Amino acid sequence: MIGALLTMMAAVAVAIAVQRNLFAVVILAGAYSFLMATVLFALDAPDVAMTEASVGAGISTVLLLGALHLAKSVEMKPLRRPFLPLAVAVATGLVLAYGTLGLPAYYDPQAPIHTHVVPRYLEQGLKETGVPNIVTAVLASYRGYDTLGETTVVFTAGVGVVALLRRLRRRGGKEGR
Protein backbone atom coordinates (compact mmCIF):
# COMPACT_ATOMS: atom_id res chain seq x y z
CA MET A 1 0.00 0.00 0.00
CA ILE A 2 2.54 2.58 1.17
CA GLY A 3 5.10 1.21 -1.28
CA ALA A 4 2.70 1.69 -4.19
CA LEU A 5 1.93 5.24 -3.06
CA LEU A 6 5.64 6.07 -2.71
CA THR A 7 6.30 4.66 -6.20
CA MET A 8 3.54 6.89 -7.59
CA MET A 9 5.08 9.86 -5.75
CA ALA A 10 8.46 9.11 -7.34
CA ALA A 11 6.82 8.94 -10.78
CA VAL A 12 5.07 12.28 -10.18
CA ALA A 13 8.36 13.84 -8.99
CA VAL A 14 10.11 12.73 -12.21
CA ALA A 15 7.18 14.09 -14.25
CA ILE A 16 7.48 17.45 -12.44
CA ALA A 17 11.20 17.61 -13.22
CA VAL A 18 10.72 16.73 -16.91
CA GLN A 19 7.59 18.80 -17.59
CA ARG A 20 8.10 22.26 -19.14
CA ASN A 21 4.48 23.42 -18.99
CA LEU A 22 4.23 25.16 -15.61
CA PHE A 23 0.45 24.73 -15.38
CA ALA A 24 0.96 20.97 -15.57
CA VAL A 25 3.75 21.28 -12.97
CA VAL A 26 1.42 23.05 -10.53
CA ILE A 27 -1.27 20.40 -10.94
CA LEU A 28 1.29 17.60 -10.60
CA ALA A 29 2.62 19.24 -7.42
CA GLY A 30 -0.93 19.19 -6.06
CA ALA A 31 -1.20 15.50 -6.95
CA TYR A 32 2.14 14.88 -5.23
CA SER A 33 0.87 16.56 -2.05
CA PHE A 34 -2.32 14.55 -2.16
CA LEU A 35 -0.35 11.30 -2.50
CA MET A 36 1.80 12.44 0.44
CA ALA A 37 -1.35 13.06 2.47
CA THR A 38 -2.58 9.56 1.62
CA VAL A 39 0.76 8.08 2.74
CA LEU A 40 0.50 9.97 6.04
CA PHE A 41 -3.05 8.71 6.50
CA ALA A 42 -1.89 5.15 5.80
CA LEU A 43 0.73 5.72 8.52
CA ASP A 44 -2.11 6.51 11.00
CA ALA A 45 -1.28 10.23 11.18
CA PRO A 46 -4.62 11.86 10.22
CA ASP A 47 -3.67 15.22 11.81
CA VAL A 48 -0.60 15.59 9.61
CA ALA A 49 -2.46 14.16 6.59
CA MET A 50 -5.15 16.82 6.99
CA THR A 51 -2.51 19.57 7.15
CA GLU A 52 -0.69 18.22 4.08
CA ALA A 53 -3.92 17.93 2.07
CA SER A 54 -5.16 21.42 2.95
CA VAL A 55 -1.82 23.28 2.73
CA GLY A 56 0.04 21.23 0.10
CA ALA A 57 -2.75 20.26 -2.24
CA GLY A 58 -5.10 23.17 -1.49
CA ILE A 59 -3.59 26.54 -0.59
CA SER A 60 -0.19 26.03 -2.31
CA THR A 61 -1.87 25.05 -5.57
CA VAL A 62 -4.05 28.17 -5.49
CA LEU A 63 -1.06 30.41 -4.67
CA LEU A 64 1.10 28.81 -7.38
CA LEU A 65 -1.70 29.27 -9.92
CA GLY A 66 -1.94 32.91 -8.79
CA ALA A 67 1.81 33.29 -9.33
CA LEU A 68 1.52 31.54 -12.69
CA HIS A 69 -1.06 34.13 -13.71
CA LEU A 70 1.70 36.76 -13.35
CA ALA A 71 4.33 34.84 -15.31
CA LYS A 72 4.70 32.92 -18.56
CA SER A 73 3.32 29.42 -18.32
CA VAL A 74 6.09 27.62 -20.22
CA GLU A 75 9.52 27.17 -18.69
CA MET A 76 12.41 28.08 -21.00
CA LYS A 77 14.94 25.45 -21.94
CA PRO A 78 18.16 25.91 -19.94
CA LEU A 79 21.02 27.43 -21.95
CA ARG A 80 23.52 24.80 -20.80
CA ARG A 81 23.02 21.24 -19.71
CA PRO A 82 23.25 21.44 -15.89
CA PHE A 83 25.49 18.41 -15.27
CA LEU A 84 27.15 19.79 -12.11
CA PRO A 85 23.85 20.42 -10.26
CA LEU A 86 22.67 16.97 -11.37
CA ALA A 87 25.82 15.38 -9.95
CA VAL A 88 25.43 17.31 -6.67
CA ALA A 89 21.76 16.30 -6.39
CA VAL A 90 22.46 12.62 -7.13
CA ALA A 91 25.36 12.54 -4.64
CA THR A 92 23.23 14.18 -1.93
CA GLY A 93 20.42 11.72 -2.61
CA LEU A 94 22.81 8.77 -2.32
CA VAL A 95 24.21 10.11 0.98
CA LEU A 96 20.65 10.54 2.32
CA ALA A 97 19.69 7.02 1.19
CA TYR A 98 22.84 5.71 2.91
CA GLY A 99 21.81 7.62 6.05
CA THR A 100 18.42 5.88 6.17
CA LEU A 101 20.24 2.53 6.51
CA GLY A 102 21.25 3.60 10.03
CA LEU A 103 17.69 4.41 11.11
CA PRO A 104 15.75 1.97 13.29
CA ALA A 105 13.06 -0.11 11.56
CA TYR A 106 9.79 1.74 11.10
CA TYR A 107 7.55 -0.04 13.61
CA ASP A 108 10.35 -0.72 16.12
CA PRO A 109 8.99 0.11 19.61
CA GLN A 110 12.53 0.21 20.99
CA ALA A 111 13.57 3.04 18.65
CA PRO A 112 15.12 5.93 20.66
CA ILE A 113 12.28 8.29 19.71
CA HIS A 114 9.74 5.96 21.36
CA THR A 115 11.59 5.46 24.63
CA HIS A 116 12.31 9.03 25.78
CA VAL A 117 9.16 11.05 26.70
CA VAL A 118 6.62 9.20 24.53
CA PRO A 119 5.66 6.52 27.13
CA ARG A 120 4.92 9.23 29.70
CA TYR A 121 2.80 11.25 27.22
CA LEU A 122 0.83 8.17 26.18
CA GLU A 123 0.26 6.93 29.73
CA GLN A 124 -0.33 10.21 31.56
CA GLY A 125 -1.67 12.38 28.71
CA LEU A 126 -5.36 11.64 29.15
CA LYS A 127 -5.14 11.84 32.95
CA GLU A 128 -3.18 15.13 33.00
CA THR A 129 -4.90 17.06 30.21
CA GLY A 130 -8.27 15.32 29.77
CA VAL A 131 -7.78 15.46 25.99
CA PRO A 132 -8.29 12.11 24.21
CA ASN A 133 -6.43 13.15 21.04
CA ILE A 134 -2.83 12.79 22.16
CA VAL A 135 -1.61 14.85 19.17
CA THR A 136 -3.56 17.89 20.40
CA ALA A 137 -2.36 17.32 23.97
CA VAL A 138 1.30 17.17 22.92
CA LEU A 139 1.00 20.03 20.44
CA ALA A 140 -0.88 22.55 22.55
CA SER A 141 0.07 21.56 26.09
CA TYR A 142 3.24 19.51 26.52
CA ARG A 143 4.97 21.24 23.61
CA GLY A 144 3.22 24.61 23.97
CA TYR A 145 6.50 26.50 23.59
CA ASP A 146 7.20 24.80 20.26
CA THR A 147 3.74 25.58 18.94
CA LEU A 148 4.11 29.22 20.04
CA GLY A 149 7.34 29.25 18.03
CA GLU A 150 5.62 27.68 15.02
CA THR A 151 2.80 30.22 15.15
CA THR A 152 5.42 32.97 15.30
CA VAL A 153 7.10 31.44 12.23
CA VAL A 154 3.77 31.53 10.32
CA PHE A 155 3.28 35.14 11.47
CA THR A 156 6.81 36.07 10.38
CA ALA A 157 6.31 34.45 6.97
CA GLY A 158 3.09 36.43 6.49
CA VAL A 159 4.77 39.68 7.54
CA GLY A 160 7.67 38.91 5.17
CA VAL A 161 5.33 38.45 2.21
CA VAL A 162 3.47 41.64 3.13
CA ALA A 163 6.74 43.58 3.37
CA LEU A 164 8.03 42.26 0.02
CA LEU A 165 4.87 42.76 -2.05
CA ARG A 166 3.98 46.09 -0.41
CA ARG A 167 7.36 47.58 -1.30
CA LEU A 168 6.98 46.51 -4.92
CA ARG A 169 3.55 48.07 -5.01
CA ARG A 170 4.89 51.43 -3.78
CA ARG A 171 7.77 51.38 -6.25
CA GLY A 172 5.60 50.28 -9.17
CA GLY A 173 2.39 52.17 -8.48
CA LYS A 174 1.99 55.92 -8.61
CA GLU A 175 -0.75 56.30 -6.00
CA GLY A 176 1.87 56.87 -3.26
CA ARG A 177 0.16 54.51 -0.85
Next chain:
Amino acid sequence: MRDYLVLRVVAKLLIGFMVLFALYVQFHGDFGPGGGFQAGVISAAAIIFYGIIYGLPAARAVVPEWLVETMLAAGVLLYALVGVAGIVLGGNYLDYFVLGADPVAGQHRGIFWVELGVLITVAGVMLKIFYLFAGRAGGEEPPS
Protein backbone atom coordinates in the same frame (compact mmCIF):
# COMPACT_ATOMS: atom_id res chain seq x y z
CA MET B 1 -15.40 33.01 -13.15
CA ARG B 2 -18.41 35.15 -12.31
CA ASP B 3 -20.24 34.05 -15.45
CA TYR B 4 -20.36 30.33 -14.67
CA LEU B 5 -23.75 29.67 -13.13
CA VAL B 6 -22.90 26.12 -12.03
CA LEU B 7 -19.75 27.26 -10.21
CA ARG B 8 -21.58 30.11 -8.50
CA VAL B 9 -24.38 27.88 -7.23
CA VAL B 10 -22.05 25.06 -6.16
CA ALA B 11 -19.76 27.54 -4.41
CA LYS B 12 -22.66 29.02 -2.45
CA LEU B 13 -23.74 25.54 -1.41
CA LEU B 14 -20.25 24.41 -0.43
CA ILE B 15 -18.87 27.46 1.39
CA GLY B 16 -21.27 27.10 4.31
CA PHE B 17 -20.21 23.50 4.80
CA MET B 18 -16.53 24.46 4.51
CA VAL B 19 -16.83 27.03 7.30
CA LEU B 20 -18.83 24.57 9.38
CA PHE B 21 -16.19 21.88 8.80
CA ALA B 22 -13.48 24.35 9.86
CA LEU B 23 -15.35 25.03 13.09
CA TYR B 24 -15.79 21.28 13.63
CA VAL B 25 -12.07 20.66 13.08
CA GLN B 26 -11.27 23.51 15.48
CA PHE B 27 -13.56 22.63 18.37
CA HIS B 28 -13.50 18.84 17.96
CA GLY B 29 -9.70 18.82 17.77
CA ASP B 30 -9.53 17.57 21.36
CA PHE B 31 -11.28 14.34 20.36
CA GLY B 32 -10.64 13.81 16.65
CA PRO B 33 -7.92 14.78 14.22
CA GLY B 34 -7.42 18.47 13.67
CA GLY B 35 -6.76 21.65 15.55
CA GLY B 36 -6.05 25.32 15.09
CA PHE B 37 -3.68 25.01 12.16
CA GLN B 38 -5.92 22.79 10.04
CA ALA B 39 -9.05 24.78 10.91
CA GLY B 40 -7.27 28.03 10.03
CA VAL B 41 -6.28 26.71 6.62
CA ILE B 42 -9.76 25.32 5.91
CA SER B 43 -11.54 28.55 6.89
CA ALA B 44 -9.07 30.58 4.80
CA ALA B 45 -9.69 28.15 1.91
CA ALA B 46 -13.43 28.83 2.16
CA ILE B 47 -12.85 32.59 1.78
CA ILE B 48 -10.29 32.03 -1.01
CA PHE B 49 -12.83 29.81 -2.82
CA TYR B 50 -15.38 32.60 -2.51
CA GLY B 51 -12.81 35.09 -3.82
CA ILE B 52 -11.93 32.91 -6.82
CA ILE B 53 -15.56 32.47 -7.87
CA TYR B 54 -17.03 35.89 -7.03
CA GLY B 55 -13.94 38.07 -7.47
CA LEU B 56 -11.49 39.65 -5.08
CA PRO B 57 -13.63 42.71 -4.20
CA ALA B 58 -16.44 40.40 -3.02
CA ALA B 59 -14.01 38.50 -0.76
CA ARG B 60 -12.59 41.79 0.54
CA ALA B 61 -16.14 42.88 1.40
CA VAL B 62 -16.60 39.74 3.54
CA VAL B 63 -13.19 39.81 5.22
CA PRO B 64 -11.70 43.29 4.82
CA GLU B 65 -7.95 43.96 4.63
CA TRP B 66 -7.73 45.63 8.03
CA LEU B 67 -9.33 42.59 9.67
CA VAL B 68 -6.89 40.21 7.94
CA GLU B 69 -3.90 42.31 8.99
CA THR B 70 -5.19 42.48 12.57
CA MET B 71 -5.69 38.69 12.58
CA LEU B 72 -2.05 38.24 11.50
CA ALA B 73 -0.76 39.60 14.79
CA ALA B 74 -3.77 39.03 17.05
CA GLY B 75 -3.41 35.22 16.98
CA VAL B 76 0.22 35.22 18.13
CA LEU B 77 -0.61 37.85 20.76
CA LEU B 78 -3.51 35.75 22.07
CA TYR B 79 -1.22 32.72 22.30
CA ALA B 80 1.48 34.69 24.11
CA LEU B 81 -1.09 36.24 26.48
CA VAL B 82 -2.31 32.76 27.51
CA GLY B 83 1.27 32.20 28.64
CA VAL B 84 1.27 35.50 30.56
CA ALA B 85 -2.05 34.55 32.17
CA GLY B 86 -0.32 31.44 33.50
CA ILE B 87 2.33 33.63 35.19
CA VAL B 88 -0.27 36.06 36.59
CA LEU B 89 -2.26 33.20 38.13
CA GLY B 90 0.84 31.89 39.88
CA GLY B 91 2.23 29.29 37.47
CA ASN B 92 4.96 29.22 34.84
CA TYR B 93 4.76 30.66 31.32
CA LEU B 94 2.27 28.59 29.25
CA ASP B 95 1.32 26.64 32.39
CA TYR B 96 -2.35 25.71 31.91
CA PHE B 97 -2.85 23.92 35.21
CA VAL B 98 -3.52 27.19 37.05
CA LEU B 99 -6.05 28.51 34.50
CA GLY B 100 -9.06 26.59 35.84
CA ALA B 101 -10.64 25.37 39.04
CA ASP B 102 -8.95 21.96 38.71
CA PRO B 103 -5.90 21.04 36.59
CA VAL B 104 -7.85 19.22 33.84
CA ALA B 105 -10.29 22.14 33.42
CA GLY B 106 -7.29 24.48 33.27
CA GLN B 107 -5.70 22.35 30.55
CA HIS B 108 -8.94 22.44 28.56
CA ARG B 109 -9.17 26.22 28.84
CA GLY B 110 -5.51 26.74 27.96
CA ILE B 111 -5.64 24.45 24.92
CA PHE B 112 -8.86 26.12 23.72
CA TRP B 113 -7.40 29.64 23.70
CA VAL B 114 -4.05 28.56 22.34
CA GLU B 115 -5.70 26.71 19.43
CA LEU B 116 -7.87 29.75 18.77
CA GLY B 117 -4.72 31.89 18.55
CA VAL B 118 -3.19 29.46 16.04
CA LEU B 119 -6.40 29.51 13.95
CA ILE B 120 -6.52 33.32 13.82
CA THR B 121 -2.90 33.76 12.77
CA VAL B 122 -2.89 30.91 10.22
CA ALA B 123 -6.15 32.02 8.59
CA GLY B 124 -4.93 35.63 8.53
CA VAL B 125 -1.60 34.78 6.90
CA MET B 126 -3.17 32.52 4.26
CA LEU B 127 -5.78 35.14 3.36
CA LYS B 128 -3.23 37.97 3.31
CA ILE B 129 -0.93 36.07 0.96
CA PHE B 130 -3.88 35.24 -1.32
CA TYR B 131 -5.09 38.86 -1.33
CA LEU B 132 -1.59 40.13 -2.20
CA PHE B 133 -1.09 37.58 -5.02
CA ALA B 134 -4.58 37.93 -6.43
CA GLY B 135 -4.43 41.71 -6.15
CA ARG B 136 -1.31 41.79 -8.32
CA ALA B 137 -2.75 39.32 -10.81
CA GLY B 138 -5.95 41.30 -11.15
CA GLY B 139 -4.11 44.21 -12.71
CA GLU B 140 -4.71 46.35 -9.64
CA GLU B 141 -1.49 48.24 -10.29
CA PRO B 142 0.64 48.75 -13.40
CA PRO B 143 3.57 46.33 -13.81
CA SER B 144 6.88 48.06 -13.07
